[in-house]
Amino acid sequence: MVKEDVIRPRPPRTVDPDKLERLRQWSRRKPVIALMGEFSSGKSTLLNLLVGQDMMPVKVTATHLPPVWLRYGSAEPYRIDRKGRRHPVDLNRLSDVPVEDTRVIRVFSQADILGRCDLIDMPGISDPNLAAQDHLDILAAASGVIWCTHAAQAWRESERAMWAEMPARLRQNSILLVTRADKLRSEEDVAKIEARLARETNGLFAARIFASLKTALAAQRADNPLAWEASGAAELVTTLESILRRVSRRREQLLSRYLAENGTADPQLAEGGAIAVEDNADASDPAAGTVSTPLSPDQDAARRALLSDLRDVLSHHAAALGSVTLADLASLLAELDR
Numbered sequence: 001m002v003k004e005d006v007i008r009p010r011p012p013r014t015v016d017p018d019k020l021e022r023l024r025q026w027s028r029r030k031p032v033i034a035l036m037g038e039f040s041s042g043k044s045t046l047l048n049l050l051v052g053q054d055m056m057p058v059k060v061t062a063t064h065l066p067p068v069w070l071r072y073g074s075a076e077p078y079r080i081d082r083k084g085r086r087h088p089v090d091l092n093r094l095s096d097v098p099v100e101d102t103r104v105i106r107v108f109s110q111a112d113i114l115g116r117c118d119l120i121d122m123p124g125i126s127d128p129n130l131a132a133q134d135h136l137d138i139l140a141a142a143s144g145v146i147w148c149t150h151a152a153q154a155w156r157e158s159e160r161a162m163w164a165e166m167p168a169r170l171r172q173n174s175i176l177l178v179t180r181a182d183k184l185r186s187e188e189d190v191a192k193i194e195a196r197l198a199r200e201t202n203g204l205f206a207a208r209i210f211a212s213l214k215t216a217l218a219a220q221r222a223d224n225p226l227a228w229e230a231s232g233a234a235e236l237v238t239t240l241e242s243i244l245r246r247v248s249r250r251r252e253q254l255l256s257r258y259l260a261e262n263g264t265a266d267p268q269l270a271e272g273g274a275i276a277v278e279d280n281a282d283a284s285d286p287a288a289g290t291v292s293t294p295l296s297p298d299q300d301a302a303r304r305a306l307l308s309d310l311r312d313v314l315s316h317h318a319a320a321l322g323s324v325t326l327a328d329l330a331s332l333l334a335e336l337d338r
Contacts, residue, residue, distance in 0.1 A: 037148030144173030
C-alpha cells in the first residue's frame with residue numbers, strides 16, 4: 001500500500017501571474033518513472049511488460065547504451081548529444097550510438113502506459129562507460145523509480161551504494177521489484193529474503209514486490225488473468241498506478257497554495273477540477289537542456305553548475321526542506337528550462 005502525503009493547510013502565497021503559470025505547467029507534466037538495476041536484473045523484460053511490446057531489438061538490449069527515454073507519440077527516435085543537439089537514431093542500429101557523446105535516446109510509442117507517464121530505461125548500474133553523475137543528471141527529471149533486483153542475490157552492496165547516491169525525494173515514489181521470484185525454491189526462501197529486505201530497505205522504497213517477469217509476459221500475451229496475478233505483475237501495476245495518482249495529487253495540492261497577485265486562485269483548482277495531463281511535446285525537455293536552440297558553452301556551463309548546486313541542496317538537506325521550498329525550487333527549475 002502506497003502511503004499518501006499529508007500536506008498541512010497553509011495560507012495561500014501570492015505570486016505574479018507568470019510564476020503561477022510556470023507552476024501550472026510544471027504540475028501538468030506527466031510523472032516520469034525510471035527503470036533501474038544491475039545488468040540481467042530484468043529491466044528490459046520489465047520495459048517490454050509495461051509497454052506491451054518489444055521496444056528495441058533483442059540483440060542490443062544487453063549492450064551498453066545511454067538512458068532511453070520513452071514518451072507517448074509517433075515521432076521518429078533521436079538522441080541528444082552533450083551539447084543539446086538532436087540526431088536521428090535507427091533503432092535497428094543502436095550499437096552505433098556514440099555512448100560518450102549521448103546524454104539520452106528518445107523513443108516514442110502509443111502504448112497505454114505512456115499516456116500516463118514517461119519511462120526511462122537506465123543503463124545497468126555496473127556500466128563502466130557511464131559515471132554516476134550521468135544517472136543523477138537524468139534522474140533530476142524522475143518522479144520515481146522501479147528498482148529491479150535479482151531474487152537470488154537481492155539488494156547487493158553495489159545496489160545499496162548507488163541508491164544512496166540517488167535523490168532522497170525519490171524514495172516515497174519508488175518500488176523495489178524482486179525479479180525472478182519463481183527461481184526461489186520455497187515459500188520459506190521468499191519469507192527469508194522478504195525479512196532481510198524489510199530490514200535493509202526500511203524507509204527506502206514505497207513498496208517491495210516479488211515478481212516473475214517472464215511468467216508475467218507469457219500471461220500478458222496469452223491473456224491469462226490467473227497467471228498474471230500469480231506472477232506478481234498485477235500487484236506491480238496496481239502499485240505503480242497508485243504512485244502515479246499520488247504524484248499528480250501532490251502537485252495539485254502544492255499548486256493550490258498559490259494565488260496570482262490579483263487574488264485569483266488557479267481557476268482549474270478553484271473549480272475543483274483535476275489538472276489535465278498533457279504531453280510536453282519537448283517544449284521543455286529536461287534531458288536536452290535546451291528549448292529551441294542550443295545554449296552557448298558558457299551558458300550551458302553556468303546552467304549545469306546551478307542545477308548541480310540545487311541537486312546538492314535537495315540531496316543533503318531534503319529532510320529539512322519544507323514543501324513550499326520544494327515548490328519554489330521546482331519553479332526555479334522550470335524557469336531554467338525556458
